[in-house]
Structures are given as C-alpha cells and as structure tokens.
Amino acid sequence: MKRTPLEAWIAGKLPGGAGTLTEQLERYQLRKLRETVAYARDNSPFYRHHLSPLGDNPVTDLRDFASIPFTTASDLRREGTRMLCTSQDEIERVVTLQSSGTTGPPKRLFFTGEDLETTIDFFAHGMATLVEPGRTVIIFLPGTVRDSVGDLLARALDRTNVKPVIWGPVHDAAAARTEILKHRNPCLVGIPTQILALARGDLAGSIPRGWVESVLLSTDYVSGAIEEELKRLWGCRVLTHYGMTETGLGGGVECEAGEGYHLRESDLYTEIIDPVTGVPLPDGEEGEVVFTTLTRRGMPLVRYRTGDRARLVTVPCPCGTPLKRLGRVQGRIETEVLLKEGRRLRMSALDEALFPIPGLLNFAAEVVSREGSDHLHLNLHTVAGEEETVARGILPALITADTTGAFFRDKLLVLGNITFSPAEWSGTGVAKRQILDRRGLK
Numbered sequence: 001m002k003r004t005p006l007e008a009w010i011a012g013k014l015p016g017g018a019g020t021l022t023e024q025l026e027r028y029q030l031r032k033l034r035e036t037v038a039y040a041r042d043n044s045p046f047y048r049h050h051l052s053p054l055g056d057n058p059v060t061d062l063r064d065f066a067s068i069p070f071t072t073a074s075d076l077r078r079e080g081t082r083m084l085c086t087s088q089d090e091i092e093r094v095v096t097l098q099s100s101g102t103t104g105p106p107k108r109l110f111f112t113g114e115d116l117e118t119t120i121d122f123f124a125h126g127m128a129t130l131v132e133p134g135r136t137v138i139i140f141l142p143g144t145v146r147d148s149v150g151d152l153l154a155r156a157l158d159r160t161n162v163k164p165v166i167w168g169p170v171h172d173a174a175a176a177r178t179e180i181l182k183h184r185n186p187c188l189v190g191i192p193t194q195i196l197a198l199a200r201g202d203l204a205g206s207i208p209r210g211w212v213e214s215v216l217l218s219t220d221y222v223s224g225a226i227e228e229e230l231k232r233l234w235g236c237r238v239l240t241h242y243g244m245t246e247t248g249l250g251g252g253v254e255c256e257a258g259e260g261y262h263l264r265e266s267d268l269y270t271e272i273i274d275p276v277t278g279v280p281l282p283d284g285e286e287g288e289v290v291f292t293t294l295t296r297r298g299m300p301l302v303r304y305r306t307g308d309r310a311r312l313v314t315v316p317c318p319c320g321t322p323l324k325r326l327g328r329v330q331g332r333i334e335t336e337v338l339l340k341e342g343r344r345l346r347m348s349a350l351d352e353a354l355f356p357i358p359g360l361l362n363f364a365a366e367v368v369s370r371e372g373s374d375h376l377h378l379n380l381h382t383v384a385g386e387e388e389t390v391a392r393g394i395l396p397a398l399i400t401a402d403t404t405g406a407f408f409r410d411k412l413l414v415l416g417n418i419t420f421s422p423a424e425w426s427g428t429g430v431a432k433r434q435i436l437d438r439r440g441l442k
C-alpha cells in the first residue's frame with residue numbers, strides 16, 4: 001500500500017532538525033501556533049480584544065494553548081472584517097455562507113492569494129492518492145467562479161499533469177453520464193448523494209463496471225453505505241475528503257487504506273474537545289473538531305469550533321505514515337435531534353440505515369411531535385418506478401440497522417409519513433444535509 005503523499009509534502013515544509021517526523025511536526029506546529037496568535041493579535045481588532053486575557057505570556061506548550069478562547073461561527077457572523085489581518089486590497093476571494101434556516105448575517109471568509117495557494121498545493125499533493133499524471137478528473141463540484149473549490153482543484157491538477165474537467169453539481173444525470181463515458185477510466189470528484197444517483201439511477205447500465213477508476217467524495221459527512229454501493233456498482237476505488245470553507249476548502253484526505261483522513265497538518269492544528277465543557281479530549285475519544293490555521297494570512301482562525309463530531313484515530317494507519325488520522329466525521333453536533341432519555345438522532349445514523357436500500361437516491365428527514373411521540377417523516381427520492389418498493393423497505397431497514405434500530409425498538413421514535421420528491425429533484429446540491437427538528441411547530 002502506498003503511503004499518503006501528504007507525508008512527504010508535509011515533511012518538505014518542516015525545517016528539519018533532530019527527532020522523528022512526529023517530533024519535528026510538533027515543534028513546527030507549536031512555533032506556528034505562537035506566531036499565529038501573535039499575528040492575529042497584532043493585526044485584527046477582533047483578536048486583539050478576544051485574545052487579550054492571555055496578557056503578554058507567550059504560548060510555551062500545547063497545554064497553554066488549550067487555555068486560549070475558542071472562536072466560533074457566530075464570531076464569523078458578528079465580527080466580519082474585524083477578524084481580517086490584512087487590508088481588503090490583499091483579499092483575493094471572499095466566500096459568503098448563508099446558513100440554512102437562519103436569517104442572521106452570513107459567515108464571510110476572506111482569503112489572500114497566498115492562502116489560496118496553500119490550498120492548491122494541498123489539492124495537488126492529496127489528489128496523487130487517487131490519480132496519476134495523464135488521467136482525467138471530472139469535477140462535479142462548483143467550479144465556474146474563479147477560486148471556487150472546483151476551480152482551485154482544477155488548477156492543482158493542471159500542475160500535476162492531470163486533466164481537469166469542471167462539470168459542476170449534477171443537475172442532468174444523463175448528460176453527466178455521457179461526459180463520464182467520453183473519458184477513459186476517469187476519476188470523479190463530487191457530492192456523495194449526487195454520485196450515488198449517477199450510479200444507481202443508471203438502469204440501462206450505460207457506465208460499465210470498471211470504467212470509472214476512482215471516486216473522491218467530498219462533503220461534511222460521507223456515509224459508508226454510499227461508499228460501499230459505489231464500489232459494488234462501479235468496481236472503483238472510493239476515498240473521501242474532509243474540509244469546509246473555514247479550513248480553506250481543503251482539510252484532509254484519505255490514503256489508500258480508506259480509514260480516516262490525513263490532515264494538512266502543516267497548515268492546520270487539530271484538536272478534539274468535549275462539546276459541552278470545551279476541555280480537550282485524549283486522542284481516540286469522540287468530540288467536536290476544533291482547528292487553528294497555521295499559515296493563513298487574510299483571516300486566521302484560532303481554535304475554531306467546527307461543530308463537526310469526530311475522533312482522532314490512535315491506531316497507526318495501515319499505509320505506514322506516522323501522520324495523524326481523523327476518523328469519519330459523524331455529522332454536525334448542532335443538527336443532532338435530542339430524543340427521549342437524552343438519546344440523539346444523527347443524520348449519519350439515518351444515512352447508514354437507509355442508503356443500503358436499493359433504488360433510494362436521496363432523502364430528506366424531519367422529526368415532528370404527534371400525540372406525545374416523536375415521529376420521523378421522510379421524503380424520498382428514488383429511481384423512477386421504485387417508489388413503493390423503496391417505501392416498503394424503510395421501516396425494516398430502520399429497525400434492523402445498528403445505527404437506528406434501538407430508537408424504533410425502544411419507541412423513542414415512530415415512523416410517520418413517507419412522501420416522494422419529484423423525479424427530477426437532484427438532492428440538496430452542495431448544502432449540508434440535516435434532519436429538520438419541527439417539534440416546536442404546531
């Protein structure tokens with residue numbers, strides 16, 4: 001098995017010195033954390049105030065660092081340009097994120113050209129896991145806007161002699177399949193439910209097994225069930241990427257082992273904290289992912305709470321690298337629906353239970369209150385003509401799945417209405433999928 005190409009890439013950024021790669025990386029990260037804190041305080045009105053409790057004490061070890069206050073999504077919404085560390089003239093790209101269901105100001109993230117360059121560099125090296133020079137990558141992510149994720153990925157591939165084709169999110173599955181067939185053994189990069197719909201909805205079998213060489217799924221959460229189905233239908237390798245706008249669009253990517261993300265540790269320092277107490281958790285324990293940017297110039301983020309639930313894997317990666325691994329992200333903490341007895345329903349649990357049902361392409365879920373019980377309502381998007389068959393499979397799947405069975409057997413949740421979305425609906429696109437909690441509504 002090939003080692004993650006990120007190891008050599010990260011090692012090349014370290015100044016060297018004594019000790020193992022892990023020791024060198026820790027020294028580098030501590031120095032960069034110290035520099036980032038000083039840079040943020042010196043250059044941004046927000047951080048000058050936010051980090052003032054530190055006084056003049058420098059961060060001397062990672063324990064000190066754990067006492068620094070967090071930054072959050074609401075800081076981004078409220079503070080806006082007060083978090084900037086450069087003049088606006090130096091900003092090359094602003095990403096505006098309007099979170100679903102809220103009316104407050106959007107999150108805005110600012111990147112200098114130098115910041116974007118570090119992401120392109122990460123993409124160029126990370127993609128070497130999946131694709132060799134001379135091959136084609138079809139990008140089913142937004143890419144028409146300069147410096148959008150698809151555009152940055154395409155520029156990264158150009159550098160490594162891989163041909164990028166920017167297609168964008170899939171709105172017309174037949175046209176997307178025709179494009180896939182134009183390129184011999186392509187690698188596809190896209191949103192999990194959209195790539196699943198390309199494979200499962202291909203009833204005529206227009207894409208033969210073995211045609212697609214590899215798939216990279218990129219989103220906040222990738223269901224293992226979707227990954228397995230793509231491997232089964234197409235016989236291809238499937239790896240996943242973890243990242244968000246705040247991490248600089250790229251965050252981490254799996255190696256050939258496919259067992260957790262190797263992170264861009266020369267640009268990001270990652271912690272896992274207890275989401276309630278804020279205390280850092282030992283490696284291996286599941287909690288909230290928090291990261292600090294180490295090289296960001298425009299808008300550095302210090303101990304930024306992502307709201308994502310995951311763990312750092314303690315077992316060494318089968319690929320042989322000493323780099324850390326972040327386990328599969330289990331979805332967003334704030335979108336978990338609290339049921340009776342303090343039990344929590346996650347979208348990831350529904351995904352693992354339902355995506356194994358043949359013919360299901362996507363679904364939307366909401367929890368409502370009816371006569372004192374919590375009911376789960378589902379809206380299904382299925383392969384045409386398969387609506388009734390899929391609907392009949394839902395309850396047995398929910399009851400037998402490891403992830404959801406106990407909720408239904410213990411009567412914490414009752415399956416309510418099942419409805420169907422129009423056949424042409426192509427999912428939620430790039431928006432993150434979540435369970436809507438409508439129990440407060442009449």
Ligand SMILES: [Zn+2]
Nearest residue numbers: 004255317319
């Ligand atoms: Zn690995």
